[in-house]
Amino acid sequence: MSVQIIKLEISGMTCEHCAQTISKKVSQLEGLISKKVNYPEKKGEFEFDTDKISKSEIIDAINSIGNYKVVGETESNKNKNAHYDLIIIGGGSASFAAAIKASELEKKVLMINDGLPIGGTCVNVGCVPSKTLIRTAEQYHIANHPNFSSIKPCENKIDFKEVIRQKTELVGELRQHKYVDVLKDDLNVTILKSFGKLIDKNTVEADGKKYSAEKILIATGSTTFIPDIPGLSEVDYLTNETLYDLEELPEHLIVIGGRYIALENAQMFARLGSKVTILQRSFRILPDEMPDLTETLKEYLEGERIEIKTGAKIKSVENKNGKIIVNASIKDNNEIIEGTHIFVATGRKGNTKGFGLEEVGVELHKQDFIRTNEYMQTSIPNIYSAGDVTGEYLFVYSAAYEGALAVENMFSEAQKGKEYSVFPWVIFTDPQVAGVGMDENQAYENKIEYEISTIQLKDVPRSIAARNTKGFIKLIRNKDNDKLIGARILASEGSELLMEISLAIKYGITVKELKQMFHPYLTLSEGVKLAAISFDKDVKKLSCCAV
Incomplete structure (x- = not known):
C-alpha cells in the first residue's frame, strides 16, 4: 500500500x-x-x-x-515530512505484533516493507510452506511405508507440481487472512510498500519521501548466511527463499548444513522421492544438542536412505555438464559428491545492509545482527529492534513477543525486560525433536545437582499401539527440590508434549506432583508421567496405568 x-x-x-x-x-x-x-x-x-x-x-x-x-x-x-508516533521497517511477525500493540495504544503507525511480501519469512518462505510440504511428504511416506504389516502399501505416486501449487495457494491465503486483512481497516496503521532507509534517528526515507517519528522499530528479519566456498556463487544454489518454488523434484539434492532447516528439508525431499546427501561441518548433526538425541535421530534419517556425511569441509563447488559437483574433505578423506541441486542451510544473518543503520550509530554484532538490550532498545535509545534481525531467538513466536514488548517499552514509563527462561522449541523432522529448559551440559555449567530420567517410546502404550516406537522422552530435574529444569523429546508429535513440561518448569511443579496428575491412558502425554515415574521406578515392572 x-x-x-x-x-x-x-x-x-x-x-x-x-x-x-x-x-x-x-x-x-x-x-x-x-x-x-x-x-x-x-x-x-x-x-x-x-x-x-x-x-x-x-x-x-x-x-x-x-x-x-x-x-x-x-x-x-x-x-x-509526514509525522508518525512509530515507524516500523519490516513487514513480518515482529512488525505486525508491534503495529497491533501500538494501535491499541492509539499511536499513529507507518509500516514500511519491501523485499519479501507482507508476512515476512514465516508465511512466505519459512514456517508455512515448509510445514505443509513436510506434512505432504509424511502422508506420502506413511502411505508407502505403513507401520502396520496388515496394510499392504500400493504404488502411490505424487504430483510434485500440484504439491507446489497447493503450497503456494495456502501461503497466499494465510498471508491475506493473517496479515493483510488484520490491519487493512486499522485507521491507526498505514502500510507503505517501499524500501525504507534511516536518514537520522527520527527520519526514514522511502519512495522518494521523508517520514519522521518519535520512535522507530527495525524488524527486517534474517536471510541465509552464505559461506565463502570457492565456486558456490557461480552455481544456481537454493536457499529457503527459492527451495519451495521448484517446479520439478530434484533427482539428487545436496544439503549443506546439519541443523534444523537442513534436516527438516532433507527428510522432506527424501520422502518425496529425491536422493539426498547432507554435508555437515561439525562431527554431529544438531551439534548443540546431546549425543543421545543427535545420534538416534541420525540413525532414523539414515534408515530413510538419507546420506549424512559429518566432519565435512567443502573445498569447492562447480557446475559441470548440468550437474553440481562438490569437492569435499570428509573426516580428512577427499570425496567428490555429484548432484542435481544444492541447498544451502548454513545459518542465518541479519537483514541490515542498506538501511542506514550503521550511519546513524546502530550497533551490530555476530552475523550482521542488531544488538539490543533487555528492553529491545538498540544503541540509539529511540530506535528499537525485534525479531530475527536481533539474532537471539529466530522463531516467529519470539519475534511477535519481542515486537509487542518493544512497543510497550517505547510508550510506557514502566520498562519490562524480555523473559526467555522457559522457551520451548521444535524441529519438525519425523520423529520431531522438541526441547525446553536446560540439557545435562547446561545444568552442569550452572552447578545444579541434576538427575535425568529417560523413557523409550517402546515402553509407552500409545506408541506401542500405534506401532511407532521411535524415540524417547527425557526429563531433567533438580535433585535438591524435585523441580523440572529441562526436557528433550524425540517422538512423533513430540512437540505436543512440550507445553505441559514448560508450564511445570515455569510454575515450579515438582516431579512428585507431575506423577500424581491424571494422564489419559493411551495418549502420548502419558509418556511424560511415565518418564516422571522413571526417576524412582522401573516402568517395565509396572502394569498399565500403574503409579
Whole structure:
C-alpha cells in the first residue's frame, strides 16, 4: 500500500453541514484511509491508498456535490515530512505484533516493507510452506511405508507440481487472512510498500519521501548466511527463499548444513522421492544438542536412505555438464559428491545492509545482527529492534513477543525486560525433536545437582499401539527440590508434549506432583508421567496405568 496525504481548498461551504456532506461523499471511495473537512477554514485533508484511488478521483468526487468545488491544493506530503508516533521497517511477525500493540495504544503507525511480501519469512518462505510440504511428504511416506504389516502399501505416486501449487495457494491465503486483512481497516496503521532507509534517528526515507517519528522499530528479519566456498556463487544454489518454488523434484539434492532447516528439508525431499546427501561441518548433526538425541535421530534419517556425511569441509563447488559437483574433505578423506541441486542451510544473518543503520550509530554484532538490550532498545535509545534481525531467538513466536514488548517499552514509563527462561522449541523432522529448559551440559555449567530420567517410546502404550516406537522422552530435574529444569523429546508429535513440561518448569511443579496428575491412558502425554515415574521406578515392572 502506497499512501499519500493531500490538503485541498474547497469553495462553496456555508455551514458545518456542508463539511459533513463532503466527508460522507468521500468516505464512499475505496482506498480512502482518513479525512478531515474543516468548514471555517474551507479546507479538507485526505489520506488515501494510491494503489486504489488517485488524487483526481477525490477531487472529482468533491466537485460532483452541489456547489462545492476544489480551488487549490495547499499542501502535499511530497513537500512535507509526514509525522508518525512509530515507524516500523519490516513487514513480518515482529512488525505486525508491534503495529497491533501500538494501535491499541492509539499511536499513529507507518509500516514500511519491501523485499519479501507482507508476512515476512514465516508465511512466505519459512514456517508455512515448509510445514505443509513436510506434512505432504509424511502422508506420502506413511502411505508407502505403513507401520502396520496388515496394510499392504500400493504404488502411490505424487504430483510434485500440484504439491507446489497447493503450497503456494495456502501461503497466499494465510498471508491475506493473517496479515493483510488484520490491519487493512486499522485507521491507526498505514502500510507503505517501499524500501525504507534511516536518514537520522527520527527520519526514514522511502519512495522518494521523508517520514519522521518519535520512535522507530527495525524488524527486517534474517536471510541465509552464505559461506565463502570457492565456486558456490557461480552455481544456481537454493536457499529457503527459492527451495519451495521448484517446479520439478530434484533427482539428487545436496544439503549443506546439519541443523534444523537442513534436516527438516532433507527428510522432506527424501520422502518425496529425491536422493539426498547432507554435508555437515561439525562431527554431529544438531551439534548443540546431546549425543543421545543427535545420534538416534541420525540413525532414523539414515534408515530413510538419507546420506549424512559429518566432519565435512567443502573445498569447492562447480557446475559441470548440468550437474553440481562438490569437492569435499570428509573426516580428512577427499570425496567428490555429484548432484542435481544444492541447498544451502548454513545459518542465518541479519537483514541490515542498506538501511542506514550503521550511519546513524546502530550497533551490530555476530552475523550482521542488531544488538539490543533487555528492553529491545538498540544503541540509539529511540530506535528499537525485534525479531530475527536481533539474532537471539529466530522463531516467529519470539519475534511477535519481542515486537509487542518493544512497543510497550517505547510508550510506557514502566520498562519490562524480555523473559526467555522457559522457551520451548521444535524441529519438525519425523520423529520431531522438541526441547525446553536446560540439557545435562547446561545444568552442569550452572552447578545444579541434576538427575535425568529417560523413557523409550517402546515402553509407552500409545506408541506401542500405534506401532511407532521411535524415540524417547527425557526429563531433567533438580535433585535438591524435585523441580523440572529441562526436557528433550524425540517422538512423533513430540512437540505436543512440550507445553505441559514448560508450564511445570515455569510454575515450579515438582516431579512428585507431575506423577500424581491424571494422564489419559493411551495418549502420548502419558509418556511424560511415565518418564516422571522413571526417576524412582522401573516402568517395565509396572502394569498399565500403574503409579
